[in-house]
Amino acid sequence: MDVEIVGRMLSTLPEDDDHPYRTGPWRPQTVERNVDDVEVVAGEVPTDLDGIYLRNTENPLHPALKAYHPFDGDGMIHLIGFRDGKAFYRNRFVKTDGLAAEVEAGRSLWAGISEMPDWSLREDGWGARRQLKDASSTDVVVHRGYALTSFYQCGDLYKLDPYTADTLGKETWKGKFPFDWGVSAHPKVDEHTGELLFFNYSKDAPYMKYGVVDENNDLVHYIDVPLPGPRLPHDMAFTENYAIMNDFPLFWDAELLKEGVHKPTFHRDIPSRFGVIPRRGTTADIKWFEASPTYVLHFVNAYEDGDEIVLDGFYQHDPEPKDVGGNRWERAFRFLALDNIKSRLHRWRLNLVTGQATEESLTDTITEFGMMNGSYTGRDYRYAYAATGKPNWFLFNGLTRHDMKTGAEEHFDFGDGVYGSETAMAPRVGSTSEDDGYLVTFTSDMNADESYCLVFDAARLGDGPVCKLRLPERISSGTHSTWVDGSELRRWHTEDSAASAIGL
Incomplete structure (x- = not known):
C-alpha cells in the first residue's frame, strides 16, 4: 500500500495528555494522506460496490481554553471510495475559518461546549451561543455531488470535493445562505x-x-x-x-x-x-x-x-x-x-x-x-x-x-478494544430490494494499533465482514458519516475529473 503524505498540521497538545477524548480511541490525527489502492487484508472488495463512504471526525490540534468537550475538535473527513473491486482513501482537515485562525495563533481561541462563552478570546463565533468556534466536525451529507460538513449547533456549511476531501470554501446558496443563523448539525x-x-x-x-x-x-x-x-x-x-x-x-x-x-x-x-x-x-x-x-x-x-x-x-x-x-x-x-x-x-x-x-x-x-x-x-x-x-x-x-x-x-x-463508526448502507449496483447492498464502517483496533474499513452484506450482518481493508493510520473515533453512490457523483463530476482526483 503506497501512502502519499499531502499535508501536516502542528499540534500543541501535551505529550502526556490524559483526556480520554483526545487519547486512546480518540487520539487525533495531524497528517493528511492519499492512498490510491487500499490494502485488502481479508476477503475481496465486491465489484458491485460503487461509491464513496465519508466520515466526519472531531480532531483537535490545541488544548481547550479550560475544559475540552469531544464535540469541540476540528473537523477531519476520512473517505474511502470503491469501484471495480478496488478502493482509495483520503483524509483532510475541514479548512474552516476557525481552524485557520487557531493555526495562525498556535492555540485555541474560542470557548467550547463545556466552557463559559465569555472565556472566548474572540467574539466572532458560531452556534446558538454565538461564541463557539465553528469546527464543522459533526455531520457530512452530499448535495448536488459535493460533500457538506456541519457544526454541532448552528454554523456554516463547508463544501468539500467528495473524491479528494479538499475544502472548496463555504456553501453560499448563491448568496442566500442564512449567515445570521447558520444551519443546524443535520x-x-x-x-x-x-x-x-x-x-x-x-x-x-x-x-x-x-x-x-x-x-x-x-x-x-x-x-x-x-x-x-x-x-x-x-x-x-x-x-x-x-x-x-x-x-x-x-x-x-x-x-x-x-x-x-x-x-x-x-x-x-x-x-x-x-x-x-x-x-x-x-x-x-x-x-x-x-x-x-x-x-x-x-x-x-x-x-x-x-x-x-x-x-x-x-x-x-x-x-x-x-x-x-x-x-x-x-x-x-x-x-x-x-x-x-x-x-x-x-x-x-x-x-x-x-x-x-x-x-x-x-x-x-x-x-x-x-x-x-x-x-x-x-x-x-x-x-x-x-x-x-x-x-x-x-x-x-x-x-x-x-x-x-x-x-x-x-x-x-467488533470485539474487545475495537470501536466503529456510524455505519452507512451502500446499495449494490443494480440492487432490487431495500437490504440488497453493503454496510460500510471504519474501525479503530486498539489491540493492533490499526484502523480498518469493514464491509458487510447488509442482509447478513451476523456473518461478519465480506472484506476488510487496512487504513494507513489508526484514526480517531468520531460522529457521523454518509454514503453516496458512484452514479450520483458522476451526475455532477465528469469521468475524467473524478479519475484524475483519485489518481486513476
Whole structure:
C-alpha cells in the first residue's frame, strides 16, 4: 500500500495528555494522506460496490481554553471510495475559518461546549451561543455531488470535493445562505427530489427557522418556526410531503441563561412536541403534536401512512443521567454514553386529522446513530442499522440490524478494544430490494494499533465482514458519516475529473 503524505498540521497538545477524548480511541490525527489502492487484508472488495463512504471526525490540534468537550475538535473527513473491486482513501482537515485562525495563533481561541462563552478570546463565533468556534466536525451529507460538513449547533456549511476531501470554501446558496443563523448539525437530502431540507435555531425569537434548497442550489423556502423560548434541537426528519421539527424539554435553564450560564436541563413536566410542516408550507400551516417528555438526538426516518405520519427515532429514557458511578471522566461525560441515556428505537404516530400522537417503544436494545438505505428516506421502509455503545463511554462497540416490521434484530460485536463508526448502507449496483447492498464502517483496533474499513452484506450482518481493508493510520473515533453512490457523483463530476482526483 503506497501512502502519499499531502499535508501536516502542528499540534500543541501535551505529550502526556490524559483526556480520554483526545487519547486512546480518540487520539487525533495531524497528517493528511492519499492512498490510491487500499490494502485488502481479508476477503475481496465486491465489484458491485460503487461509491464513496465519508466520515466526519472531531480532531483537535490545541488544548481547550479550560475544559475540552469531544464535540469541540476540528473537523477531519476520512473517505474511502470503491469501484471495480478496488478502493482509495483520503483524509483532510475541514479548512474552516476557525481552524485557520487557531493555526495562525498556535492555540485555541474560542470557548467550547463545556466552557463559559465569555472565556472566548474572540467574539466572532458560531452556534446558538454565538461564541463557539465553528469546527464543522459533526455531520457530512452530499448535495448536488459535493460533500457538506456541519457544526454541532448552528454554523456554516463547508463544501468539500467528495473524491479528494479538499475544502472548496463555504456553501453560499448563491448568496442566500442564512449567515445570521447558520444551519443546524443535520441538514437532510432527499435523494428523490434533490432537495436539501434544514433548520436552524437561536437564542433570539422566533428561536427556530426551516428552509429548503432545491437541486439548482437555490434557497427556495425559508420560514419561521416559533418556539416558546430557546431550545436545543439537534435533528429533524421528513416525508414525501412534510418536514418534522421538534421542541423537546431538554433546554437551557432559563434563570441561569440570564446570567450567561448555558446549563442544559431536562424539564420532566413539559411534554415533547413535534411540528409538522408541509415541505413548502407557511408558519401558519405548522401543526404541533404533544408526546411524552424525552430527548431525541437522532431520528432514523419518517413516512406517511394514510392520515398519519410515522416517525422513528432514538428515545432517551434518561436524558439527564445522574448516578452512573465510574471515574471522573465517566461522570463528566455520562450524557454521551448510550447506556446512560438509555436510547432505544421508538415510534411516534402523528395523526394529521385528529391532532393526536401515539407512541411505542420498538425494542429493549440500546442503540443510536441509526442509518438506512438512503433511497427509502421519507418513504415506508424496513431496516435500520445502528450502533451499540461501550458502557459509560461514547464509543461504538458493535452494530445492530433492526427489522422495523418484525422486530427481529441481528448483532455484530467488533470485539474487545475495537470501536466503529456510524455505519452507512451502500446499495449494490443494480440492487432490487431495500437490504440488497453493503454496510460500510471504519474501525479503530486498539489491540493492533490499526484502523480498518469493514464491509458487510447488509442482509447478513451476523456473518461478519465480506472484506476488510487496512487504513494507513489508526484514526480517531468520531460522529457521523454518509454514503453516496458512484452514479450520483458522476451526475455532477465528469469521468475524467473524478479519475484524475483519485489518481486513476
